[in-house]
Amino acid sequence: AQSVSQHNHHVILSEAASLELGCNYSYGGTVNLFWYVQYPGQHLQLLLKYFSGDPLVKGIKGFEAEFIKSKFSFNLRKPSVQWSDTAEYFCAVTYSGAGSYQLTFGKGTKLSVIP
Amino acid sequence: GAVVSQHPSRVICKSGTSVKIECRSLDFQATTMFWYRQFPKKSLMLMATSNEGSKATYEQGVEKDKFLINHASLTLSTLTVTSAHPEDSSFYICSAPVAGVADTQYFGPGTRLTVL
Secondary structure (H helix, E strand, O other), X not given: OOOEEEOOOEEXXXXXXXXXXXXXXXXXXXXXXXXXXXXXXXXXXXXXXXXXXXXXXXXXXXXXXXXXXXXXXXXEEEOOOOHHHOEEEEEEEEEEOEXXXXXXXXXXXXXXXXX | OOOEEEXXXXXXXXXXXXXXXXXXXXXXXXXXXXXXXXXXXXXXXXXXXXXXXOOOEEOOOOOXXXXXXXEEEOOEEEEEEOOOOHHHOEEEEEXXXXXXXXXXXXXXXXXXXXXX
């Protein structure tokens, strides 16, 4: 079965530090890739998505992600984190062949930013 | 952006009772909605796809008689946990795609179910 792996369960950073959260998926075919964020007490929100084209995708709040097909990866980055970035981050994938809206999620990475 | 609501946000019930959770798309119509279950420190697991006007499609391992899904209208899907047991305690989240916005779903805030 297709799967999504997020390498870090909990990341703790100081403000202004750079962030990179890893995400790998298992499917070798055509995929659409997403990063969702869940702030404390709030619902999941879309940060960014990749369907095709430029593999470097820019999202909201200064986040970006790079799709590297050869590595089956879609890592999330931010050059300088803020306290308000404290949240849980989920990588997700939709696969061609499944229903186009059926998301497969990673287990999530909790980010704690220390002021 | 599109808004999806869930009600209730939290529910505590006794073992053996049934609990209904509502998922509404507030400013758009959704012929399809998805129900997820989120365990602590685990990813969201798709339980079922709710289809307006037809039966829900359940993922492997999900008991359809235990988790009843009804997509009553283009803006409402309900999940009923029947004869709930403590192991059903979890965070249940619904989502809905917006027509014309390919592969993008909007998520509800979730419902925390605790079965005593």
